[in-house]
Amino acid sequence: MPMPKPGVLFPPEALYGLKAGFDQLANLLALTLGPTGGAIATDFKANREVERFTDAATAARRILEVPGRAQNVGAMLVRNLVWRVHEDVGDGAATAAVLAQALLDEGLRVAVAGANPMIMREGIGRGLKAALQALKEMAVPVTDEEELSGLALAVTGEPRLSLVLGEMFDVLGPEAHIIIEEYMAPYVEREYFEGSHWKAELASPYLVTHPPTRRCIVQNPLVVVYDDFLTEWEEVEPLLRLLDSAEDERDLLIAAKKVAGQALAAFVVNHQAGRLRVAAVQFSSQIDRKRRDLFHDLALQTGATVLGPDMGRPLRTIAWGDMGRAARAEADKEKLVVVAGQGDRAAIQKHLEGLRRRLEQTEDEEERETLRERIARLSGGVAILKVGDASRVGQADLRQKAEKAVKALALAAREGTVPGGGVAFLNCIDAVRSVDAQGDAAVGVRILARALEAPFRRIVQNAGVHASAVVLHEARRRGPAFGYDALRGEVVDMRAAGILDAAGVCRRVLEMGTSAAMMALTIAAIVLHRKPEKSMQP
Known part of the structure; x- marks a missing residue:
């Protein structure tokens, strides 16, 4: 027809x-x-x-x-x-x-x-x-927490939520990245991270160092970033020998696309024997383009070099100069937090300027959100806002109000109020x-x-x-x-x-x-x- x-x-x-x-x-x-x-x-x-x-x-x-x-x-x-x-x-x-x-x-x-x-x-x-x-x-320009809370109240109509949001933006600044989590109970709380927050997964529960929170915490770790699967003993042996030759003992944070097999077993054995405390994390849930961006940002923040076959640098070629540094790192089954990375501040600022220009130019909302997350990570402003209500409808309503306020407060912190x-x-x-x-x-x-x-x-x-x-x-x-x-x-x-x-x-x-x-x-x-x-x- x-x-x-x-x-x-x-x-x-x-x-x-x-x-x-x-x-x-x-x-x-x-x-x-x-x-x-x-x-x-x-x-x-x-x-x-x-x-x-x-x-x-x-x-x-x-x-x-x-x-x-x-x-x-x-x-x-x-x-x-x-x-x-x-x-x-x-x-x-x-x-x-x-x-x-x-x-x-x-x-x-x-x-x-x-x-x-x-x-x-x-x-x-x-x-x-x-x-x-x-x-x-x-x-x-916004001058204090009270002003931010007042603006949040105008957007949400929720006094308790507004006070928390005002505090969060006052603490973290205009580049804050706030992750909103829902709870099935009347609840408004926040959790701060004094560094960058990454969606990643601890490769094995046998690497946990803090059982109450099921986290692996490493202090002053060396940082290795490897953009590929890490599964064979032969791939990690040169790294372990290099670390064993060091005069002082150092913890290790290694980030890869996937850590499994003999490579993971080697890390677990050394970790449990007390020879090397290791936080091995994997970014397997990320699509390739996003994962490469995340690895680039993590390497920049910590001063590491991204290794991998695509870079012509398999892990067996690693040298001391390829490793980054941080004051602390924590990993669990959902996230990686890196505190006080030792990357070059001038290089990070230059990279941030490029990301902000891209944010201004793009109209794609998904890309805008990704860029905002990357900017926030590199700026060190990350927190989790936990909101809840006794009903599903109330829970969804509170989350929606929080999302609106987060965007409005970020703009207010950058451009001021009228x-x-x-x-x-x-x-x-x-x-x-x-x-x-x-x-x-x-x-x-x-x-x-x-x-x-x-x-x-x-x-x-x-x-x-x-x-x-x-x-x-x-x-x-x-x-x-x-x-x-x-x-x-x-x-x-x-x-x-x-x-x-x-x-x-x-x-x-x-x-x-x-x-x-x-x-x-x-x-x-x-x-x-x-x-x-x-x-x-x-």
Whole structure:
């Protein structure tokens, strides 16, 4: 059966349908904005159990389609926007939807009156640059743990979790890598590592030196990194003879793709005989590309040389200069922790700069997460955040809040904070209005300036105050530091009240929300692929 030909919607039907779907989802997600925002419930699960969300991105993720083909295009634009914001910065998904909707409202209103959307887009782009510069200039560096905890509380609404997260980022700094673990009990705790944390496995329980924790702990170890399988006695004999010839006894940390067979037996025999304390760890669960990166980082951090057939350096060629050093290493069945590696600090810093440039340039979320982990390891900021609840639903909710806050706090620690509650966007308006533009480009500048009021107005409305214009006027009258405290129901100095947003979150919300609105505004037609009566493929 031939596939039916697609249909095409042209203006004004295309834009009207798209706008209706855009509004449908944006209006729903806007309900969650602010500390007094509402929750969204869905019966998505197969067992018809009701799910409850206060997070806009997760709620949007549950919506797979809305009625009407053109309307669905608009709704999916919003869905894609809020999920990208969630993945990128954790917080700000609802704000992005509200901002994009306001900009699209203003844009369509003037477009219907005759303005050219493509020229308006140019003006919006100029205004965006001015707004981003204003955000950068108003950002204030984070100074203490209390400020970080306040920001975490604004993101999560969980006092205990917020205090712990504030402490963790205060201790570890902006490059902190925080691993979140779940527990089936009401529980929030943290565990710090004064070094780097690697996903690896102790090769044998017979190497354990600390039975209560089932860990192998080595002090001031020599470090050998071998990128291949290590199974034969002949492969490790030269290393053992070299170590036996040393004047002083040293512990050994050896990392390989896999340690087994006669090679592992040799390490176990020497370890249990007390001749050589060995922590033999394997990275067998890592895919090849990631494992090579991990080995490179471990070698750089400890001053070791990566050996292996691919490098033309089998283990039998090892010399003293190929071994790295560290103050301490611990390994168990899940992880390796290396403390105070003795690698060249200048070389590590140069490598870190390259990784940060790659992080800025890539848009692939999996690669971004991998790069963040590598940066954190080499920067020495690693900790485990343990969160739990008595129910599975509560456990998942707490983990989700923690993940959002971790991303937002990392941005705050790097780029500083701005007044929260939509006030940062209000403070960008004068900079946008000062942009020099003519004709329809000037129209684009003006509609962006008006749209920047939307997040503030929505937070006020969600607090049950319908005269948002009055509250806005009073806040502006009292100065740029003032906004609306939705919990107390009054206009306050936002920074003094501890109501803050991460500058980096606001930046990405503004960039991505504006981009989504401009995309919708400049769509001239929608192609609707008709669904065949019967599927020709399974």
